Amino acid sequence: MINELVEKIKRTGAPIVVGLDPTLKFVPEHIRQKAFTEYGETMKGAAEAVWLYNKAIVDAVHDLIPAVKPQIAMYEQFGVEGLIAFQRTVEYCKEKGLIVIGDIKRGDIGSTSEAYAVGHLGQVQVGSSLCRGFDEDFVTVNPYLGSDGVKPFIKVCQEEKKGIFVLVKTSNPSSGEIQDRLVKGASKDGQESADRPLYEIVGEQVAAWGEECMGNSYSYVGAVVGATYPEQGKILRKIMPKAYILVPGYGAQGGRGADLVHFFNEDGLGAIVNSSRGIIAAWQQERYAGYGAENFADASRAAVIDMREDIAQALAARG
Amino acid sequence: MINELVEKIKRTGAPIVVGLDPTLKFVPEHIRQKAFTEYGETMKGAAEAVWLYNKAIVDAVHDLIPAVKPQIAMYEQFGVEGLIAFQRTVEYCKEKGLIVIGDIKRGDIGSTSEAYAVGHLGQVQVGSSLCRGFDEDFVTVNPYLGSDGVKPFIKVCQEEKKGIFVLVKTSNPSSGEIQDRLVKGASKDGQESADRPLYEIVGEQVAAWGEECMGNSYSYVGAVVGATYPEQGKILRKIMPKAYILVPGYGAQGGRGADLVHFFNEDGLGAIVNSSRGIIAAWQQERYAGYGAENFADASRAAVIDMREDIAQALAARG
Numbered sequence: 001m002i003n004e005l006v007e008k009i010k011r012t013g014a015p016i017v018v019g020l021d022p023t024l025k026f027v028p029e030h031i032r033q034k035a036f037t038e039y040g041e042t043m044k045g046a047a048e049a050v051w052l053y054n055k056a057i058v059d060a061v062h063d064l065i066p067a068v069k070p071q072i073a074m075y076e077q078f079g080v081e082g083l084i085a086f087q088r089t090v091e092y093c094k095e096k097g098l099i100v101i102g103d104i105k106r107g108d109i110g111s112t113s114e115a116y117a118v119g120h121l122g123q124v125q126v127g128s129s130l131c132r133g134f135d136e137d138f139v140t141v142n143p144y145l146g147s148d149g150v151k152p153f154i155k156v157c158q159e160e161k162k163g164i165f166v167l168v169k170t171s172n173p174s175s176g177e178i179q180d181r182l183v184k185g186a187s188k189d190g191q192e193s194a195d196r197p198l199y200e201i202v203g204e205q206v207a208a209w210g211e212e213c214m215g216n217s218y219s220y221v222g223a224v225v226g227a228t229y230p231e232q233g234k235i236l237r238k239i240m241p242k243a244y245i246l247v248p249g250y251g252a253q254g255g256r257g258a259d260l261v262h263f264f265n266e267d268g269l270g271a272i273v274n275s276s277r278g279i280i281a282a283w284q285q286e287r288y289a290g291y292g293a294e295n296f297a298d299a300s301r302a303a304v305i306d307m308r309e310d311i312a313q314a315l316a317a318r319g
Numbered sequence: 320m321i322n323e324l325v326e327k328i329k330r331t332g333a334p335i336v337v338g339l340d341p342t343l344k345f346v347p348e349h350i351r352q353k354a355f356t357e358y359g360e361t362m363k364g365a366a367e368a369v370w371l372y373n374k375a376i377v378d379a380v381h382d383l384i385p386a387v388k389p390q391i392a393m394y395e396q397f398g399v400e401g402l403i404a405f406q407r408t409v410e411y412c413k414e415k416g417l418i419v420i421g422d423i424k425r426g427d428i429g430s431t432s433e434a435y436a437v438g439h440l441g442q443v444q445v446g447s448s449l450c451r452g453f454d455e456d457f458v459t460v461n462p463y464l465g466s467d468g469v470k471p472f473i474k475v476c477q478e479e480k481k482g483i484f485v486l487v488k489t490s491n492p493s494s495g496e497i498q499d500r501l502v503k504g505a506s507k508d509g510q511e512s513a514d515r516p517l518y519e520i521v522g523e524q525v526a527a528w529g530e531e532c533m534g535n536s537y538s539y540v541g542a543v544v545g546a547t548y549p550e551q552g553k554i555l556r557k558i559m560p561k562a563y564i565l566v567p568g569y570g571a572q573g574g575r576g577a578d579l580v581h582f583f584n585e586d587g588l589g590a591i592v593n594s595s596r597g598i599i600a601a602w603q604q605e606r607y608a609g610y611g612a613e614n615f616a617d618a619s620r621a622a623v624i625d626m627r628e629d630i631a632q633a634l635a636a637r638g
Contacts (some may be wrong), residue, residue: 021431024445032446073431077438078445079452080402087399106460108424109491109567112340112392119396126343126397127351127360133398142426144463144486146493167463172428174339174465178521184501184514195503198517202497248428 001137002215002222002244003161005099006269008066013310017101017246017262018061018300019276020089021071022050031056032306047081050074050235053296054089056247057280058096060297064304067099069274090136100136101246105167107142107149114152121164138163140224140246143202144178150209154221158213163220163244166206168236169199171226171249199232203239208278210243218244218270220299225263227255227273234262237270245271250307253280257314267316279303320456320481321534321541321563325588329516333627334583336420336565337619338595339408340390341369347612349455350375351414366400369393372615373408376599377415379616383623386418386456386611387635388565388593409455419455420565424486425427426468433471440483441475444602457482459543459565462521463497469528473540475563477532482539485525488518490545518544518551522558529562537563537589544582546574546592553581556589564590569626570597576629580637587634598622 009015024032035049058068070093075086093100106116118124119133141153141164153164169179179228183201185193203223222244225233229249237245245263249255250273263271282288282303283296291299297307322483328334343351348367354368364610377387389412412419425435437443460472460483488498493530503522504512513619522542529538541563548568556564564582568574569592582590599621601607602615610618 023434038444043443043445043450044451046443046445046450071427071431071434073425073427073434074440077434077443077452077554078450079438080399080406082438082452083399083402105427105461106392106424108390108392109489112390114366115390115392115396119392119398119401119408124365124396126362126365128369129360131362131397133362133396133401142424142461142463144461144497145489145491146496146498148493170464172429172464172467174467177465177524178463178517179465181500181517181520182503184503186356198497198500201500205496224611 001099002218002220005066005272006215006218008099009269009272012064012066012156014065014304014314015272015311016065016304016307017067017069017272018057018065018279019056019069019071019103019248019274020280021053021074021276022053022280024049026277026284027053028283028296030293043081044080044085044238046078047085050078050082051088055092056297057300058093058098061241061279061304062096064096064211064301065098067101068274069101069103070092071103071276087134090134099138101165102134102136104139105142106139106238107145110148110152113149117153117156120210121153121162122160138165140165140167142167143205147205148229157220161220163222165222165224165244165246166202168202168206168223168227169225169229169232171228171253171255173267175226195205200235200239203236206243207240210240214242218242222246224248227259228253230259230262237263237265241265246274247271248274250276259308260311261314261318264315266314273311275307278307320417320587321539323535324385324563325534325537327418328591331383331385333623334630335384335385335623335626336386336388336591336592336593337375337376337384337598337623338388338390338422338567338593339373339432339599340393340595341372341599342393343368345596345603347602347615348371349592353633354431362397362400365397366404369397369401370404370407374411375616376619377412377417377622380598380623381417383620383627384417386420386591387412387424388420390422390595406453409453418457420457420459420484421453422456424461425458426464428464429467429471432468436472436475440472440481441479457484459484459486461486462524463494466524473528473532476539480539482541483520484541484543484563484565487521487525488544488551490547490572490574494497494545502619519554521559522555525562526559529559533561537561543567546578547572547612549578549581556582560584565593566590567593569599570594576633579630580633582605583634592630594626597626
């Protein structure tokens with residue numbers, strides 16, 4: 001699946017993933033009304049609104065981009081009905097030829113991570129049948145519990161030729177509280193190694209895990225590094241040369257095109273940049289206000305084209 | 320809700336939480352057959368099997384214990400159908416007067432953690448209605464993204480009088496890879512502080528967060544510390560005196576009664592010990608084999624009584 005992702009990025013010229021992270025505030029009034037008229041102001045109504053909204057955006061942008069990244073929390077907030085909308089979204093995006101990155105940030109002790117891995121990427125045994133659950137192509141994984149919590153995902157990736165992105169340095173303001181802690185260097189053969197931030201150590205683990213499941217030029221094991229931390233991105237790019245970096249935090253969270261260049265390798269590959277609000281709620285921005293609420297999906301399309309251009313210019317400018 | 324938890328622990332004399340973490344291997348043949356006959360060897364069949372199994376165990380043990388802890392991954396592996404079984408389990412346990420700790424280990428950037436918090440503990444706005452999603456009483460939270468990812472849960476806890484358990488030192492073998500890293504001491508006023516393991520720093524954060532939402536004697540903000548690490552438990556008990564400690568890893572993972580005493584305060588409170596397999600799959604152990612598969616729920620009841628006794632003896636022995 002990493003090979004397919006690379007191919008699609010080359011074909012579209014867009015190292016872009018659209019974050020399908022709907023909140024009801026982003027959904028135009030006419031869509032909400034349609035859903036609420038049918039199902040009431042209920043979880044089912046909310047889930048229907050989110051689904052209609054997603055579908056329109058996917059229809060408008062699917063030919064421009066390689067992948068989407070639905071954030072499962074935005075569906076899980078609406079309970080089981082929301083998760084049905086998540087599943088419909090995953091299925092629909094795959095039908096449209098998009099690669100689906102489930103932003104689930106799961107991670108647990110070994111036997112439990114195994115359940116998440118089969119439920120999201122693999123197959124689960126039910127009697128003599130094998131059944132598929134959410135069936136994304138990639139998922140994000142939280143490494144706080146160590147290798148035990150990550151390896152079950154890697155095992156399923158090897159079987160299914162799917163992939164993961166491990167959280168290394170997240171885009172949020174407080175990510176440094178744990179991830180930037182200076183970790184004491186190990187003493188080895190009488191030699192003290194230097195103190196280093198925790199994210200570098202996690203980055204090294206990602207590189208090591210990635211060796212176990214390589215695609216053609218990149219590994220099935222990628223990393224999440226926030227656009228809001230370009231300096232750290234530069235270092236991590238070198239530590240994990242074969243890892244695709246999923247870069248959140250562009251746009252609404254403050255990351256700019258010029259910040260992104262450090263996340264890419266010399267070959268112009270190696271990173272895929274997420275934008276959520278900046279694309280799906282483009283119609284609410286002054287820049288795209290001319291489209292109006294009725295044409296919200298066209299505003300999203302325009303925002304994707306602008307983002308593609310912003311990244312291309314930044315990459316061209318690094319020379 | 321922390322006050323209720325303390326009250327129920329006092330009333331039952333059982334600082335025990337039963338981990339409702341069903342895998343189909345644990346479910347006796349006659350239950351599986353019943354479910355598969357009705358719904359086939361499908362996700363729905365699996366979910367029904369898990370639900371019937373849970374219900375029988377809850378019916379057998381609910382008067383002995385204060386709380387249950389369903390591990391959502393074990394349901395999520397069966398997709399949407401599994402999550403329906405999760406929701407039924409949460410609702411049924413609450414009807415039976417049990418406190419429900421959703422073992423969800425969620426944690427994300429602020430706006431996303433907010434969605435998890437309202438979806439699992441609070442209410443979500445849909446038009447002019449407020450709707451409840453999974454509606455557990457407590458959830459477990461992963462702190463890897465820092466305060467941003469934890470505070471939205473605390474806000475909902477304050478509104479709803481509910482609680483969280485933050486992962487501080489998990490029970491699994493590789494938990495030390497990140498959590499035990501020696502973090503360089505800060506230099507403050509020319510004074511170097513000592514290097515300390517990361518879990519101590521997270522423990523201090525838990526204590527600080529906990530100050531913001533205190534119950535009568537304990538905080539709504541608790542911690543997860545594995546029974547498999549009693550020495551660390553002893554230190555963390557002191558760092559977080561007002562935090563209830565949820566202690567996984569007893570029984571099947573290797574933690575013994577004698578290891579548990581360090582997690583409790585002098586008042587005999589402050590910790591609640593989880594057992595999953597050891598209780599719900601007791602019928603598969605030699606010790607309880609006499610019950611037979613038909614009476615699996617009675618075997619679970621016997622295992623709860625034995626566990627209560629094991630902990631009581633260990634606490635009495637510390638003198």
